[in-house]
Amino acid sequence: MDTTVLNSAQQNILRMLSFIHDEKTVSDIETVLANYFAQKVDKELDGLISEGTISMDTIEQWGKEHLRTPY
Numbered sequence: 001m002d003t004t005v006l007n008s009a010q011q012n013i014l015r016m017l018s019f020i021h022d023e024k025t026v027s028d029i030e031t032v033l034a035n036y037f038a039q040k041v042d043k044e045l046d047g048l049i050s051e052g053t054i055s056m057d058t059i060e061q062w063g064k065e066h067l068r069t070p071y
Helices: 003-017 023-051 056-064
Strands: none
Touching: none
């Protein structure tokens, strides 16, 4: 992404956030952002499943993987 666009977006977001004055609003915004990104992930996963790149079995296997760093 172009850094000029990114800087402009960041400044716009910070300006909008300056109007927040209570924790409920912060919580609401966090929920909206979490839902937005969850929907994006769902859409991408649906696309990968439709293409045959992955299957529901693949996703279930990911859920069972042990990815911790061994010590």
